[in-house]
Amino acid sequence: MNQEQTTGHLPRRPGRRPLVERTERETVGQTAVENPRMSCQNVGVFYDSKKAISNICLDIGRNEVIAMIGPSGCGKSTFLRCLNRMNDTIEGCLVTGQILMDGKNIYDSDVDVVPLRAQVGMVFQKPNPFPKSIYDNIAYGARIHGLVQNRDETDELVVGSLKRAGLWNEVKDRLEMPGTSLSGGQQQRLCIARAIAVNPEVILMDEPCSSLDPIATAIIEELIDELKQDYTIAIVTHSMQQASRISQRTAYFHQGDLIEIGPTDQIFLNPLHQLTEDYITGRFG
Amino acid sequence: MTTIHLLLTLLTLTLAGFFIGRSKAIAVCSAQGGPSTLHSRPIYYGILTALWCAVPALIVFLFWLIFQSTIITDLVVADLPDQIRSLPEARLNLVINDLRNIVAGNIVGGNISPAIQAAADHYKSLEMTGQAALSVIVTVMAMVAVAGVWLKITPALRARNHVEKVIEILLLGCSTLAVFTTIGIVLSVLYEAIRFFKIVPVHKFLFGLEWSPQMAIHAEQIGSSGAFGAVPVILGTMLIAGIAMCVAVPLGLMAAIYLSEYANRHFRNVAKPLLEILAGIPTVVYGFFAALVVAPAIRNTGDMLGFSVSSESALAAGLVMGIMIIPFVSSLSDDVINAVPQSLRDGALSLGSTRSETIIHVVLPAALPGIVGGVLLAVSRAIGETMIVVMAAGLSANLTANPFQAVTTVTVQIVTLLVGDQEFDSAKTLAAFALGLLLFVITLILNVVALMVVRKYREHYV
Ligand SMILES: Nc1ncnc2c1ncn2[C@@H]1O[C@H](COP(=O)(O)OP(=O)(O)O)[C@@H](O)[C@H]1O
Ligand SMILES: [Mg+2]
Numbered sequence: 001m002n003q004e005q006t007t008g009h010l011p012r013r014p015g016r017r018p019l020v021e022r023t024e025r026e027t028v029g030q031t032a033v034e035n036p037r038m039s040c041q042n043v044g045v046f047y048d049s050k051k052a053i054s055n056i057c058l059d060i061g062r063n064e065v066i067a068m069i070g071p072s073g074c075g076k077s078t079f080l081r082c083l084n085r086m087n088d089t090i091e092g093c094l095v096t097g098q099i100l101m102d103g104k105n106i107y108d109s110d111v112d113v114v115p116l117r118a119q120v121g122m123v124f125q126k127p128n129p130f131p132k133s134i135y136d137n138i139a140y141g142a143r144i145h146g147l148v149q150n151r152d153e154t155d156e157l158v159v160g161s162l163k164r165a166g167l168w169n170e171v172k173d174r175l176e177m178p179g180t181s182l183s184g185g186q187q188q189r190l191c192i193a194r195a196i197a198v199n200p201e202v203i204l205m206d207e208p209c210s211s212l213d214p215i216a217t218a219i220i221e222e223l224i225d226e227l228k229q230d231y232t233i234a235i236v237t238h239s240m241q242q243a244s245r246i247s248q249r250t251a252y253f254h255q256g257d258l259i260e261i262g263p264t265d266q267i268f269l270n271p272l273h274q275l276t277e278d279y280i281t282g283r284f285g
Numbered sequence: 286m287t288t289i290h291l292l293l294t295l296l297t298l299t300l301a302g303f304f305i306g307r308s309k310a311i312a313v314c315s316a317q318g319g320p321s322t323l324h325s326r327p328i329y330y331g332i333l334t335a336l337w338c339a340v341p342a343l344i345v346f347l348f349w350l351i352f353q354s355t356i357i358t359d360l361v362v363a364d365l366p367d368q369i370r371s372l373p374e375a376r377l378n379l380v381i382n383d384l385r386n387i388v389a390g391n392i393v394g395g396n397i398s399p400a401i402q403a404a405a406d407h408y409k410s411l412e413m414t415g416q417a418a419l420s421v422i423v424t425v426m427a428m429v430a431v432a433g434v435w436l437k438i439t440p441a442l443r444a445r446n447h448v449e450k451v452i453e454i455l456l457l458g459c460s461t462l463a464v465f466t467t468i469g470i471v472l473s474v475l476y477e478a479i480r481f482f483k484i485v486p487v488h489k490f491l492f493g494l495e496w497s498p499q500m501a502i503h504a505e506q507i508g509s510s511g512a513f514g515a516v517p518v519i520l521g522t523m524l525i526a527g528i529a530m531c532v533a534v535p536l537g538l539m540a541a542i543y544l545s546e547y548a549n550r551h552f553r554n555v556a557k558p559l560l561e562i563l564a565g566i567p568t569v570v571y572g573f574f575a576a577l578v579v580a581p582a583i584r585n586t587g588d589m590l591g592f593s594v595s596s597e598s599a600l601a602a603g604l605v606m607g608i609m610i611i612p613f614v615s616s617l618s619d620d621v622i623n624a625v626p627q628s629l630r631d632g633a634l635s636l637g638s639t640r641s642e643t644i645i646h647v648v649l650p651a652a653l654p655g656i657v658g659g660v661l662l663a664v665s666r667a668i669g670e671t672m673i674v675v676m677a678a679g680l681s682a683n684l685t686a687n688p689f690q691a692v693t694t695v696t697v698q699i700v701t702l703l704v705g706d707q708e709f710d711s712a713k714t715l716a717a718f719a720l721g722l723l724l725f726v727i728t729l730i731l732n733v734v735a736l737m738v739v740r741k742y743r744e745h746y747v
Contacts, residue, residue, distance in 0.1 A: 089634060091549060118637030128628035131651050140646065141636035191632070198636055 019274040028272045029262040033061040037202060037232045038083060038120075043097035045078050045087060052078045053256040056097070060202070065224060065233045067243035067264065070253035071279065076236040077125075079253070080204050083234065084120035085113045118145055121195035125207040127187035129179030129194075134171050137179040137190055138162065141198035157197055165193035166223050185216025192223065196231075203227065205235040209242065221246050240280055244268050252276045291346070291420050295427060299339040302431040306334025309438045317440060325445035333444045336451055337430040342423045349419050357415065358385075361408045366400050384408060474725065477718035484712040485513045490719055492516065496682035496693075498702060498713045513716050515723060517684040521692035525603045525674060526667040528688060532607025533667075534660055537614025544615070545622040546644055557619070564612040572676035575605035580677050583689075592689060597679035600688040606673050610663045617659030621652040654738050661735035665728040671696035695724045 020028050032039075036059035044054040053075035060066055060083075068076045078087070085106060087093045098105045106116055118141070129137050138158045139148070148154040158175070162168040167189045171182070179190050188208055195203055205224075209217040224233060224246050237243050243250050243264065250267040252260045252275070260273045271277045310330035314323045323330075358381060362370065369380060380401065387397065387405040397405075438444075482490065493514020540560060544553050580601035587594030594600075625648050633643040649656075671694075679691030680701060702717035 084635060086631065086635060089631070114637045114639055116637075117635055122631075122635035124628060124631060124635075126628055128626070128632040130629060130632065130647055140633075141638075144636070144638055144642050144646070194632075194636065 022274045025257045027258045028260045031057045031261055033059045037062045039100040041098040043082055046094040048092040056258045063228055065228050065247045067247035067250045068236045069243050074253040075256045076253050077206050080206055080236050083204055084117050084122055118198045119200055120202040121200035123191050123195055123205045123208045125210055127191050129187050129190050133176045134179050135175040137194050138197045161193040161197040164196055165189045185212050202232045207236050295342055298427040299335045302338035303331040303335040307331030309435055322440045324443050329444040329448050330438050332448050334434040337434045338427045342427045346423055357411045361404050365404055474718050474721050477715055478722040481715035481719040490515050498716050517682040518695050518698050522694040524599050528603025529606035529610055529667045532604055533610040533614050537611045538618055540615040541618035545619050560615055561612050568672040571605050571609050572672045575601050575673050575677035579605055594689040595691050597691040598689050599678050599692045602674045602678035606670055610667055613663040618656045621655030625651045654741055658735045658739035661731050665731045695720050
């Protein structure tokens with residue numbers, strides 16, 4: 001991607017149509033995709049009756065990388081955590097609306113969160129390896145889900161996951177070391193490997209690079225690019241460059257509303273909403 | 286001036302010193318162009334003046350209080366008639382005692398000999414003179430100090446640094462006081478224990494299987510040196526502490542897990558303080574609960590099932606002690622479980638672990654060293670507990686591992702050995718110190734282990 005597209009002054013096409021007013025909060029852009037992996041309908045979240053996000057409609061397509069950007073506190077993490085019901089762990093958090101996966105609302109009372117979370121994995125802002133060995137960090141999820149029966153299968157899974165996360169060469173001769181002994185970037189890749197190991201279909205990433213240096217970030221971005229062959233990835237990022245480098249679609253959130261969604265190029269080159277343009281041109285953020 | 290008046294005077298002088306010092310500092314600096322020319326803020330000059338005023342005067346005052354009566358007594362005794370001074374030591378002490386009583390106004394008997402009366406008057410007058418001298422000295426010292434500091438206040442005087450130094454010394458004093466007290470206690474116990482080990486050899490004490498110190502009272506009886514084998518007592522301690530831990534660790538740990546992982550915040554806000562109240566109940570209360578409720582209940586149950594259970598049993602004491610210790614385990618475990626970062630739980634949950642899998646595989650291993658530390662501290666508490674055992678487990682030193690029998694513990698034996706009139710050089714009394722030393726060593730080891738575990742935990746997860 002071309003650096004110029006994303007920094008400061010964007011080239012404006014002459015004669016473009018006027019932007020949508022700042023006061024308008026209806027989502028602009030194409031929220032639906034064909035044959036979505038997950039489909040959110042009127043999703044709202046309340047923390048102790050304080051509204052965090054409301055009325056979000058958004059489809060997440062198969063094998064796409066969808067980026068979510070917006071000023072901090074606008075509800076990106078909150079929305080992301082709805083997708084695998086991690087918000088259930090927060091006391092006083094209420095989710096309204098529907099999120100369909102394979103035609104089933106994941107918030108239905110007969111849905112079990114345990115298999116759901118195995119299906120929709122998550123990588124967090126701060127790397128959070130368990131205080132166990134590198135090997136056990138990866139094997140843990142597979143063991144609790146009974147995906148492996150014996151040591152050989154576990155070995156195979158650990159090696160495979162580490163290879164796919166691009167970490168194998170760095171750790172192959174210290175699998176018994178604690179996961180916490182790795183560098184930040186390696187820890188984050190360990191967490192990605194851990195998520196992959198339970199064989200999810202969707203991977204949610206909440207600012208996975210925000211605590212990493214540029215080199216570690218570049219490695220993870222490369223990894224995300226490879227992973228999209230097999231997985232659907234929804235990633236929250238505060239870096240617009242990162243969004244434009246890795247995602248196909250970008251969603252812009254503002255104060256709990258989904259303001260604009262569209263192909264990444266269009267969002268950064270030619271936003272339709274005044275708020276989106278304000279944000280990507282750095283007028284606030 | 287009485288002591289109270291003197292102290293009040295000193296307080297007034299100190300306050301005055303503070304204001305004098307401060308205003309001098311303000312005056313000095315405003316003459317030179319604003320507070321910025323001073324090394325420290327004016328308040329520090331005030332505090333420095335006040336400190337110089339109060340501290341030396343108080344030190345003199347304290348020394349006076351400590352040595353006054355000895356010095357005056359010596360002076361008075363020196364002036365007593367020869368025939369009294371040449372009395373044997375013990376008689377002389379009695380005379381001096383009478384003397385002090387007369388001075389204090391508790392007249393003894395009717396027949397006060399004129400010599401004694403004269404001495405008492407002498408004592409009184411010396412005391413008056415001394416008190417007056419003290420008042421003068423202390424007041425003058427305080428005033429001189431204020432004046433001295435006042436003269437020295439210049440913008441260059443580093444008052445803040447001096448004040449900081451004094452505060453540092455004060456804090457150092459407080460911290461060393463605690464350490465020295467501990468050392469003092471250990472040394473005195475050690476000293477008496479060594480005297481005991483001169484009578485009863487160490488190995489007989491540590492490995493002897495019989496504990497019956499009562500026989501030692503009749504020192505003249507041949508072969509009646511008693512039996513001072515600590516093993517039954519130690520085993521009793523271990524048995525009761527073991528039962529207590531069997532109750533406290535599972536209950537406390539599970540309570541902690543429930544509170545920190547499952548309970549909603551309303552329940553937690555109510556239940557946690559309530560649980561901690563358990564630790565605030567006086568152990569005597571637990572003791573009669575154990576003796577009057579639990580022990581009979583156990584005995585009746587035992588009778589029904591066909592066991593013979595003595596009315597005082599290790600089980601009763603251990604159970605109740607376990608309940609007493611629950612808050613130690615639960616509160617400390619709750620703290621360490623809460624200290625496990627939420628991100629670890631999120632990580633496990635996001636992989637599709639259930640709550641209990643998350644707790645068993647991620648939270649508890651991360652918190653385990655801290656929990657072990659808490660448990661070891663609770664063990665020391667169980668070993669040191671006395672009251673419940675006295676009331677519920679009895680006094681007889683049975684060498685048994687049967688929880689339905691009466692046993693005794695180290696602390697209980699110490700109490701029974703020292704209660705009542707005792708000669709302080711019989712083996713029986715000294716044995717208490719040996720037991721105390723043993724107990725101290727055991728709890729010390731446990732505490733050191735607990736600290737090491739906790740420290741390892743810190744290195745690992747911060
Ligand atoms: N656990 C929580 N409890 C209460 N309010 C929360 C919680 N998490 C987030 N919020 C609130 O929800 C809003 C959105 O937060 P978040 O989703 O974390 O924003 P972002 O990730 O975009 O920075 C913020 O106003 C935040 O204060
Ligand atoms: Mg966030």
